[in-house]
Amino acid sequence: MRVLVLGGTGFVGRHAAAALRARGHGVVIGTRDPKRARRGLSPELRAGLSDAELREIHLESLTSRYVWRPLLRDVSAVVNAAGILRERGSETYDRVHHMAPGALALACERMGLRLVHLSLLGLRRESRNRFLRSKLLGERAVAQTRADYSLVRPSLLDGVDGGAGAWLRRVAAWPVHFCPADAKGRIAPLDVRDLGDALARLCEMPGYAMPREVELGGGARRTLADYLEFLRSLEGRRPAAQVPVPAALARLVALSCDLLHLSPLSLSLLELLRRDNLPGENLLQALINRAPAQRRPAYAAAATPAVIPTGHETPVPPSPQ
Numbered sequence: 001m002r003v004l005v006l007g008g009t010g011f012v013g014r015h016a017a018a019a020l021r022a023r024g025h026g027v028v029i030g031t032r033d034p035k036r037a038r039r040g041l042s043p044e045l046r047a048g049l050s051d052a053e054l055r056e057i058h059l060e061s062l063t064s065r066y067v068w069r070p071l072l073r074d075v076s077a078v079v080n081a082a083g084i085l086r087e088r089g090s091e092t093y094d095r096v097h098h099m100a101p102g103a104l105a106l107a108c109e110r111m112g113l114r115l116v117h118l119s120l121l122g123l124r125r126e127s128r129n130r131f132l133r134s135k136l137l138g139e140r141a142v143a144q145t146r147a148d149y150s151l152v153r154p155s156l157l158d159g160v161d162g163g164a165g166a167w168l169r170r171v172a173a174w175p176v177h178f179c180p181a182d183a184k185g186r187i188a189p190l191d192v193r194d195l196g197d198a199l200a201r202l203c204e205m206p207g208y209a210m211p212r213e214v215e216l217g218g219g220a221r222r223t224l225a226d227y228l229e230f231l232r233s234l235e236g237r238r239p240a241a242q243v244p245v246p247a248a249l250a251r252l253v254a255l256s257c258d259l260l261h262l263s264p265l266s267l268s269l270l271e272l273l274r275r276d277n278l279p280g281e282n283l284l285q286a287l288i289n290r291a292p293a294q295r296r297p298a299y300a301a302a303a304t305p306a307v308i309p310t311g312h313e314t315p316v317p318p319s320p321q
């Protein structure tokens with residue numbers, strides 16, 4: 001099978017592309033800048049994807065199904081892992097997260113292509129945050145079509161090579177943790193490589209084989225403060241001092257980060273962290289057919305011999321929700 005991975009240079013897309021390749025599929029990477037994309041791939045991925053075609057794609061200008069047609073030539077599935085954290089010029093949340101995915105889904109419907117669309121947990125109708133609203137409208141636009149689609153909603157992603165996960169690892173190393181006082185919701189971080197495997201598996205199966213809305217998370221549920229402490233313990237560090245930041249001050253800092261395009265801290269992230277960000281029915285293990293990757297603190301890893309996954313381990317039952 002040949003799959004177009006939109007945002008195939010990004011944190012999620014890179015792992016989806018690698019997982020598809022590992023399963024023997026052809027991959028076409030959608031990117032705004034193919035030259036930069038070729039240079040920017042890590043040496044490991046460059047080796048695996050050296051013969052992958054790079055296709056120039058600008059979502060902000062792809063808001064009608066007709067303009068998608070030539071870009072979808074010769075593929076049988078599309079993973080949409082493209083997205084923006086902040087708007088720039090014509091790259092608005094509405095165009096990139098809502099209008100373009102809606103038009104893509106219509107094109108997939110007409111062309112009989114499978115569509116795996118990345119969204120996120122915790123989207124609410126009541127939210128007035130423009131980023132979160134655009135993601136919700138994007139979901140709705142895809143769901144309104146008769147395309148063979150799956151909407152994938154992962155919790156926060158952990159991984160060394162990008163996203164908020166890598167940033168949180170750096171923050172966790174600070175001796176003092178400044179956490180918004182109202183960030184009381186729990187997250188179920190999952191390894192981005194597990195998500196990549198799940199996305200590749202979803203491309204292979206028809207949408208009706210699973211719930212259309214696929215919610216994914218790791219085994220543990222933690223608040224932001226607990227998660228930072230956990231990340232710290234992974235490095236064998238002593239607990240950090242916890243300093244709760246008043247909600248209003250946290251919003252001001254997040255707003256500054258949004259305006260200056262600094263770090264993944266944003267008003268949308270703060271809003272998500274106020275409530276539980278957990279999968280309803282966690283379909284991760286059912287999709288990857290093995291236990292999710294688990295990171296353990298340095299002391300626990302030293303006490304227990306490491307198990308090298310063979311890929312043929314007996315699946316463990318999902319943890320109780």
Ligand SMILES: NC(=O)c1ccc[n+]([C@@H]2O[C@H](COP(=O)([O-])OP(=O)(O)OC[C@H]3O[C@@H](n4cnc5c(N)ncnc54)[C@H](OP(=O)(O)O)[C@@H]3O)[C@@H](O)[C@H]2O)c1
Binds near residue numbers: 012037091155157
């Ligand atoms: N990271 C997380 O923790 C997390 C958690 C839950 C859900 N998600 C969802 O997963 C998806 C991917 O997130 P990510 O963390 O992988 O983001 P990312 O690392 O920032 O990657 C986003 C990708 O989108 C592409 N892109 C951006 N604007 C584009 C445009 N106008 N036209 C075409 N392509 C464009 C970029 O490709 P080029 O620069 O090569 O053009 C980039 O590779 C998003 O929908 C996000 O909401 C992420």
